Amino acid sequence: MKIKEKFLKRQSKLNSPIPVIAFIGDSVTQGCFECFVEKDGSIETVYHPELAYSRLLLDKLLKVYDRVTPVIINAGISGDNAKGILSRLSRDVLPFKPDLTIVSTGLNDSLQENPSAYGDELKKIFSSLLDNGSEVIFLTENMMCTYVPDYLTDPILADASRRCARVQNQGMLDKYFDTAKAVASEFNIKVCDCYSIWKDMAKNGVDTTALLINGMNHPTPEMLEIFADELLKIILD
Template sequence: MQIIEKFKAKHETMYNHRRPVIAFLGDSVTQGCFEIFDDHGHIETKFCPEDAYSEKVGHILGMLYPNAAPVIVNAGISGDTSWNGLTRLERDVLSFSPDLVTVCYGLNDAGWGEGKIDEYEKSMRGIFEGIKASGAEAIFLTPSLRSDDTDYRNPVKMLEDCVRQNAKNEREGWLQKYVERGRKAAKEAGVPICDCTELWLTLKAGGVNTNALLANDVNHPSREMHWMFAYELVKTMFEA
């Protein structure tokens, strides 16, 4: 990808090039949301953007190109969907003149089931087209799996209901159906795919309890799993 050429140029001749700008568009996972209980046991989402995969991407690239540490723009918003992301693309992402934009949607979108799968594909296509029209590159980052534990129990009824509802939707295969539509839109737009959904499925097929890798028991990957997203994104930058 051209983003690597930009890192290389900045690293070799610091005064002649600006620092590469990478923007991350997505939902709560992108924003850096983890547990949903505060230190006192009250329901309160923990926002830790410093632990999000965007910062880890910056860390890895800063290690590889110490003279060209990137500018990171975290445009993730908790609860966001692709159709909302499309409406704020210019304001929250393109206004920063990014060199590369990673796009990660599907976790919240899939909850709508059949009702909005066409809108998801249309919105993802619009996002990819908007990014490319701006002159930036794009990567479609497919999301992690959600919990599929339909027997989940928790003293907090609201959380129990939330997990079970998401788990039912997950078992019905809606996330994978949405992600496949996203892949289709990315391929048609010529956008590289960083397929972390497939990696999570590989882990699950290998006997890993992927539900245990979720910080909030629903759909937020643990801080450690954000390293996987970061590594795979940097790998995609080099290989695509």
């Protein structure tokens, strides 16, 4: 990728331009973990931006290119989807003129059960980023829960988990990420397919729901390392 060349130039010549990497997506991108219910009945989450996969990737990049400190923009927003990303792209990402943008969405989108509309929105997102000179990687996310964990005793959280499990078990999330990969292929965009890694774990008997810290759709901090590792492989390829 061109972004690698920018790292190499900065590593060898410190007055070269600084690489800029933007991340835009949902709660998994933002760095959200456990969930709880507010007094008004709304679901809120615990935020740990220092554990977001953008930060993990930064740490790994610094070990490879010790003389390069890239600019990292984490534009993840909890609860967001492709439609929301498209609406705020010009505000949250484009002004920073990123060399590379990692786009990751699908979990919240899949609850709408309309993969066609999702695909259309991704086309517009990819077009906008490419037209503005950014390379793009699309990152498929983790699996959602396949059952409601016993520790989710609050009925609001249990209902949310049940809805996620239904979408996951009926194959709707599969359809969404298949759509995303097809659209990415149309634009010659690289895909960091972490969802396939999760699916392979499930096929090999791993209880993937136990790897979700909120019992719904947020991976544990340890599982976010996979996102960072796989992104690093693509950047260095």
